[in-house]
Amino acid sequence: MWIGSITKLQTCMACMMGIERGLFTLETNVRTVVPELKDVDLLVGFENGEFPRKPITQPCTSPITLRQLLTHTSGMIYDYGHDGLKEWSAYHGIKDNTFSGTLKGYQKPLIFLPGNGWSYSPGMDWAGRLIEVTSGLTLEQFFKQNIWDKLGMTSTTFRPDLRPDIQARRMQMASRNRKTMEITPGVDCTKILQALISKNPVLMGEDSYDQLTTPQLPSDEHFLEVIRGVGQGHLGQTWDKGAEGTFGFGASIIKQDFTGRRKKGSCNWSGMPGTHCWLDKETGVGGMLTTQILPPGDPMVTDLLLEMEKCLYKHISGQ
Structure with a gap:
């Protein structure tokens, strides 16, 4: 994937x-x-x-x-x-x-x-x-030594063509003419979310985790212009209409609860082929949706993400 x-x-x-x-x-x-x-x-x-x-x-x-x-x-x-x-x-x-x-x-x-x-x-x-440049390692080597190996992420790589075990799995899948940039099962990515929400010290210190999920913009003006603008850029299509939010280090961060979904302070990320994940610090819940659908922002994928979130939070609340 x-x-x-x-x-x-x-x-x-x-x-x-x-x-x-x-x-x-x-x-x-x-x-x-x-x-x-x-x-x-x-x-x-x-x-x-x-x-x-x-x-x-x-x-x-x-x-x-x-x-x-x-x-x-x-x-x-x-x-x-x-x-x-x-x-x-x-x-x-x-x-x-x-x-x-x-x-x-x-x-x-x-x-x-x-x-x-x-x-x-x-x-x-x-x-x-x-x-x-500063570590003397390729980015994949740095990831593998400092993140993937420590979290047991054995199926993640930037170069699936150089991984015989992954190639064997791909041969078993239906033939698809698609350029693959990175292969990883969903379980590998959820290990990242688990590390973030538990502030797993095996990777880094608590302050570093806190910085990752803390707003970093001096002003939200330019970010909100993109989120609320024509086409609801970036992750705007997955946000409640008119929602207040900001940006951290790589993460969008909401400043209010989403109706029936994630809570104030939650962070979220997305990927081009219809991949989404979020981290809700208030409830201690993280989630991920993975599809392989282009172009990005497909309305069906957005609807699926919203429905999945609503079902999850309904289950959490016991309603």
């Missing part, structure tokens, strides 16, 4: 571990550590002409901190979320960073100055690159 951006939660956890080990801090200017980010410019417009027009960029020397990468306030954005970046990519003949699988595919201009907006972004991928 491809879980997509559910991996962002694990990247945030890995960053907390890196901070505990003294590899970097939340205020580290990642541009001074990760060479590929040194010369990232700001996209300000396009010259006149037919698509794809020549982009107009200007130098940007502002620091990009780890905090900004983890809160999606770095100025980065995925191609699919911004028409200007789509045109920039088309002009330069560089593949959409959502599917490129290469560092080059992510070396694209910012759409706003770091710290001056909010956009769901590949910033988390660069946080992963920071871990690689």
Whole structure:
């Protein structure tokens, strides 16, 4: 099963571990550590002409901190979320960073100055690159040594093609022509949620767990514009209409109870192929829904998530 951006939660956890080990801090200017980010410019417009027009960029020397990468306030954005970046990519003949699988595919201009907006972004991928540069391990090696092995997550990998045991299981499944980015059974992912809700000390300290599930934005304005805007971006379609909320390190956080569902302070994450998980600190409950349905935000998947949550909380309340 491809879980997509559910991996962002694990990247945030890995960053907390890196901070505990003294590899970097939340205020580290990642541009001074990760060479590929040194010369990232700001996209300000396009010259006149037919698509794809020549982009107009200007130098940007502002620091990009780890905090900004983890809160999606770095100025980065995925191609699919911004028409200007789509045109920039088309002009330069560089593949959409959502599917490129290469560092080059992510070396694209910012759409706003770091710290001056909010956009769901590949910033988390660069946080992963920071871990690689400072630890000397690949991100998969870091995950395996510090998360997967410690929690008994034996079926999770970024490279299923290099795992004979997983390949054998795949051969038993119905043939599907789908690119697989990560394979993991749901039980592996629930081990992550269990570790978070119990603050399992085998991974990291209590303060690190608390930071992961605590609001981190100085203002919710830009985040709420996305959640409540046209198309209810990011996770807006799974939230109660008009709900108040904010963002932490990789997690959306609600500021009020959802009707018949998760409670105030709950965190949630999602992945492109219709994968969702949440953590409700008030009730001590976490949950996960996994599908393999594209495009993201499919209404049927959203309805299924809402109904599953309502059934669970109805059971908890004994009604």
